[in-house]
Amino acid sequence: MARMPTRRRIALSTIAAWLVGFLIFFPILWMVLASFKTELEAFAIPPSFLFFDWTLENYVTVQGRSDYLHHAFNSVVVAGGSTLIALLIAIPAAWSMAFSPTKRTKDVLLWMLSTKMMPAVGVLVPIYLIYRDFGLLDSLTGLVIILCLGNLPIVVWMLFTYFKEIPRDILEAARMDGATIGRELIYVLTPMAVPGLASTLLLNLILAWNEAFWTLNLSTLQAAPLTVFIASYSSPEGLFWAKLSAASTLAIAPILVLGWFSQRQLVRGLTFGAVK
Amino acid sequence: MATRQTQLLARTLLTPAVALLFVWMIVPLALTIYFSTLHYNLLEPETQQFVGLENFRYFLTDPAFLASLQNTLVLVGSVLGLTVALGIPLALLLDQPVVGRTIVRLMVIAPFFVMPTVSALVWKNLLMHPVSGLFAWIAKLFGLAPIDWFNDAPLFAIILIVSWQWLPFATLILLTALQSLDEEQKEAAEMDGAGPLSSFIYITLPHLARPITVVILIETIFLLTVFAEIFVTTGGGPGLQTTNIAFLIYSQALIQYDVGSASAGGLVAVVIANIVAFFLVRMVGRNLEA
Amino acid sequence: MGQITLQNVQKAFGPVHIIKGANLEIADGSFVVFVGPSGCGKTTLLRLIAGLEDVTDGKIFIDGKNVVAVPPAKRGLSMVFQSYALYPHMSVRGNIGFGLKMAGLPRAEISRRVEAAAATLNLTPYLDRKPRELSGGQRQRVAIGRAIVREPKAFLFDEPLSNLDAALRVQMRIEVTRLQKQLGTTAIYVTHDQVEAMTMADKIVVLNAGRVEQYGTPLELYERPANLFVAGFIGSPKMNFISGENAAKYGAATVGVRPEHLRISREGEGWPGTITVAEHLGSDTFLYVDAGPIGTLTARYVGELSLAAGDRVVLSPEPARIHRFDKDGNSLWT
Numbered sequence: 001m002a003r004m005p006t007r008r009r010i011a012l013s014t015i016a017a018w019l020v021g022f023l024i025f026f027p028i029l030w031m032v033l034a035s036f037k038t039e040l041e042a043f044a045i046p047p048s049f050l051f052f053d054w055t056l057e058n059y060v061t062v063q064g065r066s067d068y069l070h071h072a073f074n075s076v077v078v079a080g081g082s083t084l085i086a087l088l089i090a091i092p093a094a095w096s097m098a099f100s101p102t103k104r105t106k107d108v109l110l111w112m113l114s115t116k117m118m119p120a121v122g123v124l125v126p127i128y129l130i131y132r133d134f135g136l137l138d139s140l141t142g143l144v145i146i147l148c149l150g151n152l153p154i155v156v157w158m159l160f161t162y163f164k165e166i167p168r169d170i171l172e173a174a175r176m177d178g179a180t181i182g183r184e185l186i187y188v189l190t191p192m193a194v195p196g197l198a199s200t201l202l203l204n205l206i207l208a209w210n211e212a213f214w215t216l217n218l219s220t221l222q223a224a225p226l227t228v229f230i231a232s233y234s235s236p237e238g239l240f241w242a243k244l245s246a247a248s249t250l251a252i253a254p255i256l257v258l259g260w261f262s263q264r265q266l267v268r269g270l271t272f273g274a275v276k
Numbered sequence: 277m278a279t280r281q282t283q284l285l286a287r288t289l290l291t292p293a294v295a296l297l298f299v300w301m302i303v304p305l306a307l308t309i310y311f312s313t314l315h316y317n318l319l320e321p322e323t324q325q326f327v328g329l330e331n332f333r334y335f336l337t338d339p340a341f342l343a344s345l346q347n348t349l350v351l352v353g354s355v356l357g358l359t360v361a362l363g364i365p366l367a368l369l370l371d372q373p374v375v376g377r378t379i380v381r382l383m384v385i386a387p388f389f390v391m392p393t394v395s396a397l398v399w400k401n402l403l404m405h406p407v408s409g410l411f412a413w414i415a416k417l418f419g420l421a422p423i424d425w426f427n428d429a430p431l432f433a434i435i436l437i438v439s440w441q442w443l444p445f446a447t448l449i450l451l452t453a454l455q456s457l458d459e460e461q462k463e464a465a466e467m468d469g470a471g472p473l474s475s476f477i478y479i480t481l482p483h484l485a486r487p488i489t490v491v492i493l494i495e496t497i498f499l500l501t502v503f504a505e506i507f508v509t510t511g512g513g514p515g516l517q518t519t520n521i522a523f524l525i526y527s528q529a530l531i532q533y534d535v536g537s538a539s540a541g542g543l544v545a546v547v548i549a550n551i552v553a554f555f556l557v558r559m560v561g562r563n564l565e566a
Numbered sequence: 567m568g569q570i571t572l573q574n575v576q577k578a579f580g581p582v583h584i585i586k587g588a589n590l591e592i593a594d595g596s597f598v599v600f601v602g603p604s605g606c607g608k609t610t611l612l613r614l615i616a617g618l619e620d621v622t623d624g625k626i627f628i629d630g631k632n633v634v635a636v637p638p639a640k641r642g643l644s645m646v647f648q649s650y651a652l653y654p655h656m657s658v659r660g661n662i663g664f665g666l667k668m669a670g671l672p673r674a675e676i677s678r679r680v681e682a683a684a685a686t687l688n689l690t691p692y693l694d695r696k697p698r699e700l701s702g703g704q705r706q707r708v709a710i711g712r713a714i715v716r717e718p719k720a721f722l723f724d725e726p727l728s729n730l731d732a733a734l735r736v737q738m739r740i741e742v743t744r745l746q747k748q749l750g751t752t753a754i755y756v757t758h759d760q761v762e763a764m765t766m767a768d769k770i771v772v773l774n775a776g777r778v779e780q781y782g783t784p785l786e787l788y789e790r791p792a793n794l795f796v797a798g799f800i801g802s803p804k805m806n807f808i809s810g811e812n813a814a815k816y817g818a819a820t821v822g823v824r825p826e827h828l829r830i831s832r833e834g835e836g837w838p839g840t841i842t843v844a845e846h847l848g849s850d851t852f853l854y855v856d857a858g859p860i861g862t863l864t865a866r867y868v869g870e871l872s873l874a875a876g877d878r879v880v881l882s883p884e885p886a887r888i889h890r891f892d893k894d895g896n897s898l899w900t
Contacts, residue, residue: 013372017380020366024443025383028390030410031398043408045416089296092289100286108294110561115301117553119501121522122546125529125539126307149300156293169651172618177665177712178639181285187664191655210391212504213522217530227504231393234400234508241401248394259389260382267452270445271490280620281637 028252035059035245042241058246068247071229075251077140078215078225079208082147083155083201089148090155091197095189097156098163099171109160116153120213131218140223143215147208155204158269162196163189199265202258206266209255226251305546311539318533331540340516340524341541348520351435352499356492358439363446363491364484368476370447371454381451388444392504399437400426400509430510430518437505442498446491453487454480486559493556500549521545567629568719568752569594570615575624577610584610586776587624592720592754592769597746600756601763602773602799608756609724611773615754616722617641628719639668644713645722648729650705652697652712658684659693662711669716683715686745703734710742720752727762739766760800764788772796794895797822803852803864805889812837812860818890818898825852825866827887830873836882839863841875855879 034042036054062068097105127146128137136142166189174188190197212227219228230251233244259266312332315325335341366384374380387395403410404425412422425433457480465475501522506512512519512527519527525545529538570592577585584607592598600608613619615626617638625632633641644665652661659680666676684690687707697705706726713721723742727735743766746753757763763770764784772779772787772795780792784800791797797805801824809820829836830853839857851871855863865881873879890898 010373014375017369017374021380021383025386027398027403028386030402034402045408045413047410047413089293093293096286096289100283110557112297114553114557115297117497117549119545119549121501121525122542123304123308125311125535125542126304152297167649169647169649170653173647173651175638176645178668188653206389212392216504216507227391227393231508233397244397252390252394256386256389263385267449271449
C-alpha cells in the first residue's frame with residue numbers, strides 16, 4: 001500500500017498540473033472563444049477574453065454555407081469508410097495470426113508494420129499518377145482506398161494485440177462445447193473482442209479524420225474533407241478568423257470527444273503494443 | 277497449436293490483408309524506382325527518357341536538397357528534444373496525486389486530436405500573427421517588439437507548432453509507462469535509503485528508457501514527413517527556410533511536375549525512414565517474443 | 567458408455583516428439599489420472615483425446631470408434647480447463663447451458679438441465695451472476711457444471727484444481743471424486759500433484775518424457791513401482807534411494823526404501839547418521855538424516871518423536887519393504 005500523500009503535496013501538484021494543463025489546452029480554448037466573437041473582436045488588440053458580445057453568428061454562417069456541410073460529409077465518408085473496410089480486412093487476418101500462429105506470424109506482423117513506416121512522400125509520385133490515370137483524383141473512392149491501406153497495418157496490429165489477450169482456453173472450451181468455427185466467432189470471440197474492436201475503430205477514425213498528407217495532395221474540391229477545407233483558409237486574402245475558428249471547432253469537436261474516450265487505447269495502438 | 281482444419285482456415289483469412297499490403301507496398305515503390313531513372317516531366321509527357329542515376333545526382337547536389345535535409349534534421353531533432361524533455365516532467369507531474377486528474381489529462385492530451393491544418397492555422401493566425409496575434413499583444417504588454425514569427429523565425433515557429441501537437445503523445449506514453457512502474461520497487465529503493473532524486477535516477481529513469489526510445493522512434497517516423505503544417509503556414513518559405521524533404525519532394529512533383537527528380541527524392545526519403553524503421557521494428561519484434 | 571482406447575498414439579511438434587507411442591485401455595466409468603512432472607506430455611495426451619490437437623500417428627477409440635479424424639465437438643467429451651475458461655460475457659446460466667444451446671436443445675430442456683446441474687453443485691443462487699462476480703471455488707464449480715450438464719461419454723480435467731488454495735483444493739478434490747462416482751461417467755484427470763493422483767484415481771498413468779512409465783491402481787504403483795522413476799514420483803516424502811555397496815548387499819544396483827518404512831532407533835543394526843532437520847507435525851515426525859557415505863535419508867514416524875537436529879540415530883529398513891532396481895532402473899521383482 002502506498003502512503004497517503006500530504007495535503008501540501010496534493011495542493012502543490014494540483015496547482016502545477018492545472019496550470020500546465022491549462023497552458024497546453026489554451027490554443028484550443030482560444031480558438032473556441034474566437035469562434036464566438038465577431039470578426040472585428042477576433043483580431044482586436046487588446047484581445048477580449050471573456051467579456052465580449054458572445055455570438056453564434058459564425059456557426060450560423062459556417063453551417064449555412066453549403067460547402068462546409070459538403071466537406072464535413074466527405075470527412076465522415078472518408079474516415080468512416082476507410083475504417084470500416086480496414087476492419088473488415090483486418091479482423092480475419094488478426095484472428096488468424098492471434099489464434100493460429102505459425103513460425104512466420106511474427107515476420108508477417110513486422111513486415112506489415114514496416115509498410116506503415118514507409119514515408120508517404122516516397123510513393124507520392126506513382127500514387128498521384130495512378131490516381132490521375134484511373135480518374136481517382138479528387139474522388140471519395142480514391143481517398144477511402146488510400147487511407148484504408150495506409151491504416152491497415154495499425155488496425156491489424158491493434159486487433160492482434162487485443163485478440164492475443166483472449167485466452168485460447170476459452171475458444172477451446174467453446175469448441176469442446178460443440179460450437180462450430182462460425183458460432184465460436186459469433187457467440188464467444190466477438191462479444192469478448194468488442195472492447196478491443198471499439199477502441200481500434202475509434203483510434204482509426206481519429207487517424208483517418210485528421211490525415212492531412214494524402215487528403216491535401218489527392219483532393220481539391222469535390223472529395224475534399226475538412227482538413228483540406230480548413231487549409232483553404234490559409235490563403236492570405238480574407239482574414240476570417242472567427243469563421244475559421246468556428247469551422248475548426250466544428251471540425252475537431254467530434255474527434256476530441258472520441259479521442260478522449262480512447263486515450264488509453266491510443267498508447268497501445270500507436271506504439272504497436274510496445275507500451276501498454 | 278491447433279488442428280489442421282483450423283490452420284487451413286487461418287491461412288485463408290490472412291491472405292487478403294497480406295495481398296493488399298503487398299501490392300500497396302510493392303507497386304508504388306517499384307514505380308518510384310522506375311520513374312527515378314527517367315527524365316520525365318508532366319508538362320512534357322512525351323519526352324520520357326532513361327537517364328540512369330542522373331536524377332539522383334541532380335537531386336542530391338541540388339542546394340535545395342541540402343537545405344531541406346538540414347531543415348528536416350533540425351525540425352526532427354528539436355521536436356524530439358522538446359517533447360521528451362518536457363514530456364518527462366509533465367508525465368511525472370500527472371503521476372502525482374492531483375485533484376481532478378482526469379480533466380487535466382484530457383486538457384494535456386487534446387492537442388494530439390486536433391487536425392494538423394487546424395492547429396497550424398490557429399497558431400499562425402490567432403497566436404503568432406505579428407499584429408493581431410495573442411503573442412504580439414503579450415510582447416507589447418512587456419514593452420517588447422512583437423516577433424514576426426513566420427518571417428523572422430519561420431522554422432522555429434513550425435517547431436513550436438509541431439512540438440505542441442506531439443507533446444501529448446510523448447507525455448501520454450511516458451505516463452502510461454510510469455503507471456506500470458511497480459510501487460514496491462520504489463518502496464524497496466526507499467528502504468535501501470534512496471531519496472527522491474536517486475529513486476528517480478536509479479529506478480524511474482531506467483524504467484522509462486524503453487518508452488522513451490519508443491517515443492523517439494515513432495515520432496521520428498512521423499516527423500520526417502511533416503507536411504500539412506508547412507503547407508498551410510509558410511509554403512516552405514521564406515526562400516527554402518522551412519522546406520523539409522517531404523515538402524521539397526511535393527513541390528518538385530506537384531508544383532514543378534518533375535516526376536523523375538521527385539521520385540529520386542522519394543527514394544532518398546524511403547532510405548532515411550528505413551534506417552529509423554529498422555531499429556523500431558527490431559524493438560517491437562523483441563517485445564513480441566516476451 | 568465411455569470406453570477409451572489409445573493405440574500407439576504419437577504426437578510430434580516438428581522434430582520434437584512429445585508423445586512417443588501411448589497405449590492405454592480406459593474402462594467405462596473409471597477415474598484415470600495422468601500424472602507426471604511438467605513437460606512429460608500429460609496435457610498434450612489429454613488434448614489429443616479431446617481432439618484439440620491432431621495425432622501424428624496412432625489411433626484413439628471411443629466406444630470402439632476411431633475418432634482421430636473427428637472434430638472435438640463431435641467426440642462427445644467435455645473438458646474442464648486449468649484456467650476454467652469461463653465465457654466472461656455470459657452468466658453462470660449461459661456458461662453452463664452453452665454446450666446444450668450449441669447442440670440445439672429446446673430452451674425448456676436446457677433450462678431444466680442447467681438448473682439440475684446447478685443444484686448438484688450448489689450454484690443455484692449464483693445462476694444469474696457473471697464469472698467475474700464469483701470466487702475461485704465457485705468458478706471452478708461452474709466449469710465442472712458446464713462439463714456435467716452435457717452428459718458426455720467422458721470428462722477431461724486439465725489440472726482443474728491448481729489455481730485454488732490448499733484448503734479449497736482438498737475440498738474440491740473430494741467433491742469431484744464424489745460427483746464422478748455418483749454420475750458413473752468415465753473421467754480422465756491430469757495433474758502434477760501425486761497426492762491428487764493417489765487420492766482420486768481408480769487407475770494412474772505415470773508419464774515421463776512422453777512415455778507411459780506405468781499404468782495401475784494407486785496401491786500397485788505404491789507397492790510395486792515398475793522403475794526408479796515411478797518409485798521416486800509416487801509417495802511423499804520421496805522414496806530414499808541407495809546405490810553402491812549398500813545396494814549390492816541386496817543384489818541390486820539401487821535399492822529404495824520409503825521414509826515410512828525406515829525404523830528409527832538410537833542404536834543397533836542399520837544406517838547410522840545425524841539429524842540435520844527435524845519436522846514435528848504432531849501427527850507425524852519427519853527426520854532428515856545425514857547418513858555419511860549413504861547420503862541424506864528421510865525418515866517418517868507416525869506420531870511425535872522427541873528428537874532434534876544434531877541427535878544421532880540409526881535407521882534400519884523393514885526387509886519386506888525394500889525395493890530393488892537393476893542398473894537400468896527397472897524393478898527386480900521378487
